[in-house]
Amino acid sequence: MTATDQLSQVFSALADPTRRDMVARLTLADATVNELAEPYDVSVQAVSKHLRVLEKAGLVSRRREAQRRPVHLEAEVFDLMTTWIERYRLQAEKRYQRLDALLAELPDEAEGDAK
Amino acid sequence: MTATDQLSQVFSALADPTRRDMVARLTLADATVNELAEPYDVSVQAVSKHLRVLEKAGLVSRRREAQRRPVHLEAEVFDLMTTWIERYRLQAEKRYQRLDALLAELPDEAEGDAK
DNA sequence: CTCGTGTTCAACCAAGTGGTTGGATACGGA
DNA sequence: TCCGTATCCAACCACTTGGTTGAACACGAG
Numbered sequence: 001m002t003a004t005d006q007l008s009q010v011f012s013a014l015a016d017p018t019r020r021d022m023v024a025r026l027t028l029a030d031a032t033v034n035e036l037a038e039p040y041d042v043s044v045q046a047v048s049k050h051l052r053v054l055e056k057a058g059l060v061s062r063r064r065e066a067q068r069r070p071v072h073l074e075a076e077v078f079d080l081m082t083t084w085i086e087r088y089r090l091q092a093e094k095r096y097q098r099l100d101a102l103l104a105e106l107p108d109e110a111e112g113d114a115k
Numbered sequence: 116m117t118a119t120d121q122l123s124q125v126f127s128a129l130a131d132p133t134r135r136d137m138v139a140r141l142t143l144a145d146a147t148v149n150e151l152a153e154p155y156d157v158s159v160q161a162v163s164k165h166l167r168v169l170e171k172a173g174l175v176s177r178r179r180e181a182q183r184r185p186v187h188l189e190a191e192v193f194d195l196m197t198t199w200i201e202r203y204r205l206q207a208e209k210r211y212q213r214l215d216a217l218l219a220e221l222p223d224e225a226e227g228d229a230k
Numbered sequence: 231c232t233c234g235t236g237t238t239c240a241a242c243c244a245a246g247t248g249g250t251t252g253g254a255t256a257c258g259g260a
Numbered sequence: 261t262c263c264g265t266a267t268c269c270a271a272c273c274a275c276t277t278g279g280t281t282g283a284a285c286a287c288g289a290g
Contacts, residue, residue: 008130016248018248020119020122024203027207032267043250045249045251045268049249068266069266069267075207078204086197088142089193091143092190095143131277148236149236157280158281160279163237163238163239164279182235182288184236184237184238
């Protein structure tokens with residue numbers, strides 16, 4: 001899987017409020033599918049589907065443990081997003097700095113354009 | 116629009132590689148729909164649709180300027196995401212610190228469980 | 231006013247998504 | 261071995277999404 005592809009999957013996975021809530025709860029402790037499903041008003045199968053999405057995105061992993069399959073958050077994947085975000089945030093900021101510098105250097109007669 | 120709702124829209128908007136690329140290019144300079152569409156192998160209308168998604172998410176704004184409608188990136192919305200991400204990243208890290216502390220305090224006989 | 235350019239709107243289509251229900255499968259305990 | 265619990269797979273459904281094409285709208289230039 002390419003990096004940009006995974007990034008898409010991570011963003012897409014977190015676009016769903018239920019999945020975001022599951023991730024939030026998993027920061028506190030690992031949990032089984034049934035435990036995760038309990039607070040929501042949907043079937044266990046639906047939650048299982050959500051987990052498959054999170055797993056494909058690399059956000060969670062599951063281990064076998066007797067009949068249970070505890071879900072574990074892989075928080076490192078967050079870095080993928082923050083790296084992307086910070087890169088372009090910085091680029092955008094640099095642009096404003098250039099703009100500010102430009103405005104500061106402008107001779108007075110240009111002020112009329114500022115409007 | 117609720118904050119959690121906007122967060123969903125932002126994540127959803129950035130889940131598409133084309134839209135991410137448009138955002139990346141908009142960090143360098145504002146651009147019109149036609150300029151934005153040029154590098155991609157899709158119709159201008161498709162790009163216009165992408166822009167509507169980005170606009171609804173609050174990631175871009177458009178001003179009227181004669182017949183052109185230059186698109187401008189609203190980079191502050193990035194904060195919404197980073198706030199969410201950092202919150203849960205920190206929570207996850209705290210959890211590991213608790214776990215580490217717990218392991219450090221364990222008497223020797225427990226080491227067998229570490230396997 | 232008319233023409234050309236830039237942009238949007240509307241209808242349509244194929245594919246994806248989040249939900250359902252029903253039936254497998256896996257596995258520990260009695 | 262048989263039972264119960266936990267989980268997953270498959271088929272189905274309504275809705276959304278990203279794309280298309282064709283027509284409409286906005287507006288400056290001639």
